[in-house]
Amino acid sequence: MKALHIEALTKVYDGGVHALRGIDLSVEEGNFFALLGPNGAGKSTAIGIIASLVNKTSGHVSVCGHDLDTAKEAAKANIGLVPQEFNFSVFESVESIVMNVAGYNGLPRRLAKQRTEHYLKQLSLWDKRKAAARDLSGGMKRRLMIARALVHEPKLLILDEPTAGVDIEIRRTMWEFLTHINKEQGTSIILTTHYLEEAESLCRDVAIIDQGTIVEQGTVSELLSRSMMETFVLDTQQPVAATSIGPYSVRTREDGKIEIDVSQGTALNDVFNELTTHGITVSSLRNKENRLEAFFLRLVNSQRESAAANGQAAHNALGAAQ
Amino acid sequence: MMARLLQERVAFFTIVRKEIRRFMRIWVQTITPPAINAILYMLIFGGLIGSRIREMDGVPYMDFIVPGVIMMGIIINSYANVSSSMFSAKMQHYIEELVVAPVSNITILMGFIIGGVARGLAVGTLVTCVALFFTDLSPQYPLITLSIALLTSVMFSLGGFLNALFANTFDDISIVPNFVLTPLTYFGGIFYSISLLPEFWQTVSKLNPVLYMINGFRFGILGASDIPLWQSYAVILLFIAALGSVCLWLLHRGAGIKQ
Structure with missing residues (x-):
């Protein structure tokens, strides 16, 4: 029931x-x-x-x-x-x-x-x-x-x-x-x-x-599983100021650690190679626990963007009709 | 069906117990002021001024005013109890405890009304006890006296409930008692017989529903009244039916409670 x-x-x-x-x-x-x-x-x-x-x-x-x-x-x-x-x-x-x-x-x-x-x-x-x-x-x-x-x-x-x-x-x-x-x-x-x-x-x-x-x-x-991205939290030996490293987007947290978004299916070796190329040494790594939050934020943002795009398209169509 | 009735019965007594506990917990605010007012009315109007007036409609002036003073306590306190209790429940949102629970609207309404009647009659009893120090009070028709007191209390409790449903601020629950109820009560013949008034004002006075209640109650105690008894009952029952129906309809719609 x-x-x-x-x-x-x-x-x-x-x-x-x-x-x-x-x-x-x-x-x-x-x-x-x-x-x-x-x-x-x-x-x-x-x-x-x-x-x-x-x-x-x-x-x-x-x-x-x-x-x-x-x-x-x-x-x-x-x-x-x-x-x-x-x-x-x-x-x-x-x-x-x-x-x-x-x-x-x-x-x-x-x-x-x-x-x-x-x-x-x-x-x-x-x-x-x-x-x-x-x-x-x-x-x-x-x-x-x-x-x-x-x-x-x-x-x-x-x-x-x-x-x-x-x-x-x-x-x-x-x-x-x-x-x-x-x-x-x-x-x-x-x-x-x-x-x-x-x-x-x-x-x-x-x-x-x-x-x-x-x-x-x-x-x-x-x-x-529908979430296409995973987020990892890295403790690095050097401060990282960049917002992207190679194909990966990066954010610096208040505690100095960085969060890096990785597409599902990407080999972590590739990520480490990219970090090494940029001279970044990783001391520790963990999967960000709050995966649902990341999924939720992406979903809600994409809903908002598509609603805004639809609104703009309707506005343009109305303008053309007038 | 039987289980539902039992459930409603338990819910009803829970509301009544809660309502009585509420006004008894703050008895200094709810029960004693009307008794003090009654003492003052009887001392000043009945004792000091009444000694000059002597008689009204063939009875000593003190005896004449006592039924009205008792009735005033019943009316104002029945109304105030339900309006303030229901309004507090709305403002602090604990009315939601009842809305969420499987309690029918008629049980909710009856629970609050019996709470108002309990306070109205408690005050009425206390004022009657005070009055015994001023006059020898022996009702001519005890059943009429009790039934008019009870029905009037029900009617004004319903009025208080209706007021609370529409009220959004504390001002909203004080406007009706201060600007409507008190003048109607004073012009309802507590201190005078309407036979003293010119004919035009007698006709105007008969539009005041409180006149019928005070006179019905006075008939029960003294055996004399400005108004035929059947008219008193008719007016009170008509108001109870009308106010009760409006309250139930508003509860069904969730007016003032639901969004």
Whole structure:
């Protein structure tokens, strides 16, 4: 069964802004799915529609086989949402916030108490259960929203940039926790994030959305195999000021190391020969981990360039017609 | 179907519990000021000025004003509770907790309204207790008294909910209480009988819905009123039906909540 199925989903805001232009998306049950895109691409609008926070203009959304138009309550019962912005009463205690959401989802009080204790302990918030939400740190607030989203044990958990603004240690802990509930509880997870290494290391499938359209969709490995370039980070014994060495483009990083783009299939011996010819000695080399980020940036830039070219062509055609 | 009903019931009681806890947590702001206002009204209007007026419509002036003062507390507090609670939920975005959850619009509306009724009636009870120090209050028709108080509280809670749906700033939730509700309440016959007014102003007063509530409540306590009782019930029920329908329709559209 599909955890989420979206067909021809469009959203036009009152001001005429087309946030979504007929997107189709499917997420299999048990999947860990990343929805990536630059700011304003339509990610949060799509999530808002799935979670019933935004009214769609047209299209269909179904969650775990329940259509959001015809079986709204059944669809909603299967969703847990961790939004981008904090959206709880800052005056309420941590425990009350989670207990209330358990109640909204129809959990009897005893079960609600058990689940609240379970998830607050799992997310290291049990000691803070009596604290008002306003007194929590940023990382704790994020974890509170995760506990709140999980208290009714939804089949589909949607996280909109859950690790934004949290330190590396908490981010790693959250990754481990999300991986655990995905693998152990079988919860399907949809994640939007700006940290592409997060998507690369956590998610099985990825969709990239730009200007309201899905521009790429597939498994992380598929998308990476479509990337024609690989980037290596080199520690050189001499400073390198050039922007290209032979056929390879080069960038100098803030830490003095250089990044070199190499087409897939190129023998590294050829690269080293070129570097040696230019008098550059390499002390160490590693593949840049964030391959998805490189692919994402190339894809989005090429989309923008082609949109700009189409716009210019239309402008020229209009000029010729006049 | 049964499971859905049970789920809605749990959600409803969760909203009600949360609403009651909210106004009880800040009882100094929500419950005590109306009691202090009531003491002042009874001391100044009932005690000092009332001793000169002596009687209104054949009853001691203090007895005449007490039902209106109780009703004023119920009206203003029912309205304020729902408008401020719903508006805070909108502003801090925690209304989204309810929108995302499988809770029907009617359950959300009823939960907030019962919260408003709870505060309205809590204040009404407190003001009644205060009034017992000034007069011997024994309702002639207890069921009428209670039902008018309850229905009025429901009606103004619905008004507060509607106000909060449209409000975008804190000014928006204070304009209606200050510039509409308070004048209507004062001109609704708390301190005087409309029979004292010239005929033209009596007709104008009858356009004020609050007049029907205060007089209905006064009839329940004193057994005397400027307005026939059936008219009081008719006006209140009509307003409840109209406001309730508009609130549900707006919730269905997501007005003020969804984008």
